[in-house]
Amino acid sequence: MSQETTFRTRYAETDQMGVIYHANYFTWFEIGRTDFFRKMGMTYRSLEDENILLPVIDVGCKYIIAAKYDDEITVKTKLTKLKGVKLQFEYEVYRKADDVLLAKGYTMHAFVNKELKPVNFRKSYKAVWDMLSENIE
Amino acid sequence: MSQETTFRTRYAETDQMGVIYHANYFTWFEIGRTDFFRKMGMTYRSLEDENILLPVIDVGCKYIIAAKYDDEITVKTKLTKLKGVKLQFEYEVYRKADDVLLAKGYTMHAFVNKELKPVNFRKSYKAVWDMLSENIE
Amino acid sequence: MSQETTFRTRYAETDQMGVIYHANYFTWFEIGRTDFFRKMGMTYRSLEDENILLPVIDVGCKYIIAAKYDDEITVKTKLTKLKGVKLQFEYEVYRKADDVLLAKGYTMHAFVNKELKPVNFRKSYKAVWDMLSENIE
Amino acid sequence: MSQETTFRTRYAETDQMGVIYHANYFTWFEIGRTDFFRKMGMTYRSLEDENILLPVIDVGCKYIIAAKYDDEITVKTKLTKLKGVKLQFEYEVYRKADDVLLAKGYTMHAFVNKELKPVNFRKSYKAVWDMLSENIE
Numbered sequence: 001m002s003q004e005t006t007f008r009t010r011y012a013e014t015d016q017m018g019v020i021y022h023a024n025y026f027t028w029f030e031i032g033r034t035d036f037f038r039k040m041g042m043t044y045r046s047l048e049d050e051n052i053l054l055p056v057i058d059v060g061c062k063y064i065i066a067a068k069y070d071d072e073i074t075v076k077t078k079l080t081k082l083k084g085v086k087l088q089f090e091y092e093v094y095r096k097a098d099d100v101l102l103a104k105g106y107t108m109h110a111f112v113n114k115e116l117k118p119v120n121f122r123k124s125y126k127a128v129w130d131m132l133s134e135n136i137e
Numbered sequence: 138m139s140q141e142t143t144f145r146t147r148y149a150e151t152d153q154m155g156v157i158y159h160a161n162y163f164t165w166f167e168i169g170r171t172d173f174f175r176k177m178g179m180t181y182r183s184l185e186d187e188n189i190l191l192p193v194i195d196v197g198c199k200y201i202i203a204a205k206y207d208d209e210i211t212v213k214t215k216l217t218k219l220k221g222v223k224l225q226f227e228y229e230v231y232r233k234a235d236d237v238l239l240a241k242g243y244t245m246h247a248f249v250n251k252e253l254k255p256v257n258f259r260k261s262y263k264a265v266w267d268m269l270s271e272n273i274e
Numbered sequence: 275m276s277q278e279t280t281f282r283t284r285y286a287e288t289d290q291m292g293v294i295y296h297a298n299y300f301t302w303f304e305i306g307r308t309d310f311f312r313k314m315g316m317t318y319r320s321l322e323d324e325n326i327l328l329p330v331i332d333v334g335c336k337y338i339i340a341a342k343y344d345d346e347i348t349v350k351t352k353l354t355k356l357k358g359v360k361l362q363f364e365y366e367v368y369r370k371a372d373d374v375l376l377a378k379g380y381t382m383h384a385f386v387n388k389e390l391k392p393v394n395f396r397k398s399y400k401a402v403w404d405m406l407s408e409n410i411e
Numbered sequence: 412m413s414q415e416t417t418f419r420t421r422y423a424e425t426d427q428m429g430v431i432y433h434a435n436y437f438t439w440f441e442i443g444r445t446d447f448f449r450k451m452g453m454t455y456r457s458l459e460d461e462n463i464l465l466p467v468i469d470v471g472c473k474y475i476i477a478a479k480y481d482d483e484i485t486v487k488t489k490l491t492k493l494k495g496v497k498l499q500f501e502y503e504v505y506r507k508a509d510d511v512l513l514a515k516g517y518t519m520h521a522f523v524n525k526e527l528k529p530v531n532f533r534k535s536y537k538a539v540w541d542m543l544s545e546n547i548e
Binding site for chain 2: 418419421422423438441442445454455456480481
């Protein structure tokens with residue numbers, strides 16, 4: 001399953017180079033992730049309510065063409081790995097107007113509880129795990 | 138008591154106008170507040186550990202001259218009001234190089250507990266209250 | 275004319291109090307402003323291309339109920355003042371799910387050129403001025 | 412040459428997990444970079460004045476232990492690669508109180524001019540190039 005999310009860039013996200021500041025792409029990845037979970041019928045908010053957190057443990061991003069203020073952006077989000085204690089998403093960032101690829105990246109997450117201790121997600125949350133594992137690309 | 142805090146602006150804080158994005162001044166006010174508490178011998182972190190939160194309920198800022206990237210900034214923070222359930226800070230933002238006033242603002246806060254319910258701070262935390270009340274300007 | 279803009283809050287916008295960090299509301303106001311201009315048939319981006327900038331010179335916000343992660347937010351934006359060298363917008367922030375008012379604020383802007391010098395907007399950009407003045411509330 | 416920069420984390424940088432939001436580490440890397448240039452006797456601001464920009468083209472970060480609000484952080488910045496059209500920095504993020512490594516990452520940059528066109532930095536800015544090349548680790 002691939003999730004597409006569209007939004008406009010914000011003036012607050014620009015920097016004095018006249019483009020979107022690079023760290024904001026990780027916030028956009030997070031928007032993609034949130035929508036990915038929603039599309040699967042759960043919300044990341046509800047995961048947190050059930051004591052599951054997904055802190056980021058490893059990220060990367062390659063920037064190809066700079067996004068600018070007021071651009072419409074589409075983020076395509078895929079779940080690419082799922083192991084006992086972690087999962088990985090991959091993202092592609094497109095400028096919607098001409099469907100040009102602006103950047104691509106990934107985030108790796110650990111399954112932890114509210115005390116930030118690792119959780120064996122597969123065992124503890126079998127139903128959610130099964131749903132996720134059917135949606136790996 | 139007036140607290141002075143100095144730091145440099147960040148590239149991330151600029152926008153495509155070539156100046157610091159206006160909302161960041163409120164983050165700078167927060168840095169001033171944090172240092173104000175530290176100077177009084179307590180930390181805002183320790184207040185939170187004791188179940189006291191100070192959410193912002195009213196803010197304002199007037200911008201006079203724009204701060205730029207890599208400017209050294211001095212924020213002067215004063216406690217200006219203290220009532221049973223709220224307190225107010227006032228801030229002046231200076232460019233350190235020439236001591237020019239760039240902006241001035243205020244933040245009003247409520248005393249609440251972790252459930253975001255108002256707390257009568259004067260009654261419940263008399264020692265902290267007394268210390269604060271000696272430092273109103 | 276009143277402009278309504280809807281979006282979801284982001285995880286990046288939360289703080290450790292478990293609510294949206296207060297300074298982000300000013301970024302939301304900016305989203306409302308951008309949409310206000312778009313609804314009038316121009317874009318803030320195109321204003322900048324014509325050498326008109328609208329830096330913020332005065333802002334304020336009152337916070338009533340805290341927005342939370344993944345809330346759908348509606349910002350209602352109105353143009354409330356227009357003078358020779360400045361204009362003012364007012365904003366109301368609603369939680370869409372139950373139409374509860376979370377915050378209200380304003381931003382005052384100067385008309386300046388790329389060198390940040392004031393511009394007599396009324397004289398220099400009569401067509402845009404007339405359009406704006408028909409949309410004051 | 413390795414550059415050490417120390418600062419405190421900000422409340423604005425926390426998220427509702429109670430830790431620093433991961434994207435902020437890239438802002439911290441930028442603070443380290445800015446100080447690296449300053450230590451070498453130039454400023455990134457002056458590079459921009461001379462029409463040299465260093466947009467980010469590739470980044471990565473591994474998160475080991477979460478930084479928290481009000482932590483004192485030390486970022487160690489090293490220049491690790493320098494080629495005709497790009498350069499790479501590596502960063503280590505430490506919690507100053509106990510010198511524990513919290514995260515490590517890198518950023519790769521292109522040399523471009525204000526029109527975002529690649530510049531052969533070695534040829535065009537020999538003096539700066541030579542100074543940088545003496546400080547690779």
